[in-house]
Amino acid sequence: MRAARLTVSTAVAAVAALTAVTGCTQKSDAKSAGSGAIKVTADDDSCKVSKKQFPAGHVELAVENKGSRVTEVEILFPDDRIVSERENIGPGTRHSLTAEVKSGDYRIACIPGMKGKGHRQDVQVTGGKSTVKRDPRLDAAVAAYRQYTQAQADETLPKVKTFTDAVRDGDLDAAKKAYAPSRIGWERTEPVAESFGDIDPKVDVRADGLEEGQKWTGWHRLEKALWKDKKIGKEEKGLADRLDKDLKDWQQRVGKAEITPTSMANGAKELLDEVATGKVTGEEERYSHTDLVDFKANVEGAEKAYELLKPVASKNDAALAKELDKQFAALDELLDKYREGKQGYEFTSYDKVGKADQKELSDAVNALAEPLSKLAAAVVK
Structure with missing residues (x-):
């Protein structure tokens, strides 16, 4: 969000x-x-x-x-x-x-x-209309990133249906289990989804982020029902239908998004901002405490954009690329400490992560965010 x-x-x-x-x-x-x-x-x-x-x-x-x-x-x-x-x-x-x-x-x-x-x-x-002369590798990076965002949307919808089917069935435990996995593709590519302006408020808004007169819909409204209210009623089942519809809209539009090398780089930084202001603080998943799943997905999305831009970034600013490699690796290694199991997306519940560990995670995010803020400038040198 x-x-x-x-x-x-x-x-x-x-x-x-x-x-x-x-x-x-x-x-x-x-x-x-x-x-x-x-x-x-x-x-x-x-x-x-x-x-x-x-x-x-x-x-x-x-x-x-x-x-x-x-x-x-x-x-x-x-x-x-x-x-x-x-x-x-x-x-x-x-x-x-x-x-x-x-x-x-x-x-x-x-x-x-x-x-x-x-x-x-x-x-x-x-x-x-086109005065920018790009390195051909940047055009390739944009094309590859467009494919990546579309693939993430395509792969998300079946996972969302598993979640919403459980809601429609009134199966509280199954819905809780399917909730976090249904969000991974969205979290990896969130800046592209947000670029449309109207989809994010429908599917990923929290109660304290509602505009005046806005009806609360989407993942976090259902998260509250599952973990805090511990109930699934007629309204929640209707919201599951709405979530399917809104994310189908996202899937159909994401391939048409305006994407440039600089928007990829700035989007990677935005994903780190998402981590810093929502996941590290525990604000995002305040009921389910699945923040580390979102955290990992945000980092993966940022790292994907960087890896695609890296051939040009490393040519233009080798020191920056070296630092980004180092900080991504450090953050990935730190997150792996919180995996529950060697594979998959099962992470420690964030309410069990102490203040000292939160600070360690936050320091690692800050160490990556600072050089990542320079990536857009590096790819256009």
Whole structure:
């Protein structure tokens, strides 16, 4: 579940909880921003952009959060599909976002509290439809990643049906057993699913992330019924039908998603942000405590994107690639400590993971997230 669906209080609490676990504050990465970067200044009441018109190709946003709340910056198509985004930008910090854009109309949004539509500025990208000259290996990476996201969606639907069939049958134990496996493919490719804008709120929102007037549907509504309420009624069976329908929509649309090398790289970083603000804190799976299953799937999705981009990233920045190899390996090894069994996706219930172990996991996530934030810039050098 994307952080943008959190309430203001929960978003701040998630970052505060992460700080308490890690013993450190959020780092800024804007020092790497180039002199040609477009400056985006976000505060609680506005979103200021230094240029309203710029040429197609690779664009870099140098973001500064002057507000009092955690914010998010997005580049959006006019229909609200996400081109690229940077979440969890703390008050008083600066971050950069590198993206690839074609000519056309777009919006840049700053979302204080990471909820709702935020404050928006219309911008225009000029020039031809394809002014970016890519290394052919990047085109191959995009094609392979598109196949990967489609395969994950295709493989998810049967697992979801096992889960929803158990709900429809009123089988509490079978539904609990099928819940976490049904989410793996989604968690591996979540940034692509979120890029559509409308699917994530239907299937992966938590109660504290609901917009005003929004009906609570999806996995987490059913998670609450199974673990907290310990009941499956008529409403839950209807929600199982709805989950099947909404995820079928995802499966049919995912192959048409807008994917670029930079969106792959930024998506990998977003997956680590998901881990930091949801899984490490125990916020995501608060009833089932299956957070480590989601954690592992997020890391796998990030690692897949990196491995596909690695041939170009290692050529452009060998030191960065070496560091990413090291930190992915370290995090994978650490997660394996919590496997229950040598194979499969059975992990220790997160409510049994102590504060010291949570800190160790969080430190490993932070150690990977910092170099991963530089991957997008590395692939476009």
